[in-house]
Amino acid sequence: MIERVLLVTCADWPSGEPGAEHLDRAFSDRGIAAEWVGWDDPDVDWADGLAVVRSTWDYAGRIDEFLAWSRSLPWLLNGPGTFRWNVDKRYLLELEHAGVPIVPTTYAEDAAALAAARASYVVPVTKPVVGAGGVGVVVGEADAGPGPWIVQPLMESVRVEGETSVYVFDGRPVSEFRKLPGAGEIRVQEHLGGRVTGVPLDAEAMEVAVRAAETACDLLERNLAYARVDLLRGDDGALLLSELELVKPGLYLDCDPVNAELFADLVQNHL
Numbered sequence: 001m002i003e004r005v006l007l008v009t010c011a012d013w014p015s016g017e018p019g020a021e022h023l024d025r026a027f028s029d030r031g032i033a034a035e036w037v038g039w040d041d042p043d044v045d046w047a048d049g050l051a052v053v054r055s056t057w058d059y060a061g062r063i064d065e066f067l068a069w070s071r072s073l074p075w076l077l078n079g080p081g082t083f084r085w086n087v088d089k090r091y092l093l094e095l096e097h098a099g100v101p102i103v104p105t106t107y108a109e110d111a112a113a114l115a116a117a118r119a120s121y122v123v124p125v126t127k128p129v130v131g132a133g134g135v136g137v138v139v140g141e142a143d144a145g146p147g148p149w150i151v152q153p154l155m156e157s158v159r160v161e162g163e164t165s166v167y168v169f170d171g172r173p174v175s176e177f178r179k180l181p182g183a184g185e186i187r188v189q190e191h192l193g194g195r196v197t198g199v200p201l202d203a204e205a206m207e208v209a210v211r212a213a214e215t216a217c218d219l220l221e222r223n224l225a226y227a228r229v230d231l232l233r234g235d236d237g238a239l240l241l242s243e244l245e246l247v248k249p250g251l252y253l254d255c256d257p258v259n260a261e262l263f264a265d266l267v268q269n270h271l
Helices: 020-029 059-071 080-086 091-097 111-119 203-220 258-270
Strands: 004-009 033-038 050-055 106-108 124-128 149-153 163-169 172-180 195-199 226-233 239-245
Touching: 004 020, 020 033, 020 258, 050 258, 059 080, 080 203, 091 203, 091 239, 106 111, 111 124, 111 149, 163 203, 163 258, 172 203, 172 258, 203 226, 203 239
Parallel strands: 004 033, 004 050
Antiparallel strands: 106 149, 124 149, 163 172, 163 226, 172 195, 226 239
């Protein structure tokens, strides 16, 4: 049995994600040795525990290095194949093809394809295919930086209702959060002024979240330990998948520590 947990972070967050003290306490209460380590720290002995990625928020700019690191580990929750699939936002198109309702998404490989994709939406939102933390997300015709990209229509509901995140642990929805963007923004990340609040689990959100997670399991041909399912309400009132986070979903522990106990239980079950 593996008895040690390596909570993986990056150099900018050496003590872990915001609210990490709640997760630290949850592991300690279970008698589990857990410590925060940098994914690119050459002194870490990865054979000494189960790697659980938490706050590796610098990976997008070093994606090849990050994926090579994930493949080198003896034990990694969710696994390197899942990471490789999930860091490329084209996974949304695979989920759509498999029947999951998603925010309409177009892939653009070059400038001509980008222009055509943007022209197909009244207000386009352009995102890098590999990106994190809202970096590189632009509205309208603004410079989108280097490609490739995905292009989606702006879901106006994000300004009023916000984005809903449902956490699915071992196939079961366990918690839900509501995220609203700051003034003048559509991005809901806290460092961009977003506000995050824990809310009761909603039946519709749970149904879509479980469907998305189960479909990803089918496509990957493996079970998923954890998933954060981000949902936006479409113009017709239905909830649509905007992102499925299987690598490093922040747990919003600084907003509501509910996920600390739930995540510690999850990891304990996988040791």
